[in-house]
Amino acid sequence: MSNTDYGFGTSESASEGPDNRADYRLTATARATLELESEVPGKALKNRGRDLVCRIRDISARGMCLFSPEPLSLGALLPATVVLGDHPTPFVLMVEVVWCRPNRSEFLVGVQIMESDGTGYVEWLDAVASAMEGE
Numbered sequence: 001m002s003n004t005d006y007g008f009g010t011s012e013s014a015s016e017g018p019d020n021r022a023d024y025r026l027t028a029t030a031r032a033t034l035e036l037e038s039e040v041p042g043k044a045l046k047n048r049g050r051d052l053v054c055r056i057r058d059i060s061a062r063g064m065c066l067f068s069p070e071p072l073s074l075g076a077l078l079p080a081t082v083v084l085g086d087h088p089t090p091f092v093l094m095v096e097v098v099w100c101r102p103n104r105s106e107f108l109v110g111v112q113i114m115e116s117d118g119t120g121y122v123e124w125l126d127a128v129a130s131a132m133e134g135e
Helices: 121-133
Strands: 030-037 050-059 063-068 077-084 091-103 106-114
Touching: 063 091, 077 106, 091 121, 106 121
Parallel strands: none
Antiparallel strands: 030 050, 030 077, 050 063, 063 106, 077 091, 091 106
16 A cells, blocks of 8 residues: 555645545544564563554544654554553554654654454444544
8 A cells, every 4th residue: 555545644734745544533642552573482571572652643443643753664564552542441453554754853654454353453443433423
């Protein structure tokens, strides 16, 4: 998927690029933890893996825009744990990085949520639908 197929952002700033997303977006008090490096089973504490905590700018049924402290590689498939404001349990998802660009002292990152076995994909869709209905 290319940047022209999928995009995030608002029309408030031309420097952010066009908004090509088909889904309505919601702003939310939320954070995503991306697993950049997996834990090595049976290894010492120094091989525990590496996570990156990102603030979420906005969400939709099929994606999110994140504020990241570091750039992420386009096309990277990353396990993510997302905590949404009042939702009682975190969502375990698989995301693909579809774009990344500098934004002041951090980076804006667009990720697409991938349908994947063993993740909370269906629960995510339900939660976003409920939020859009104002429940």
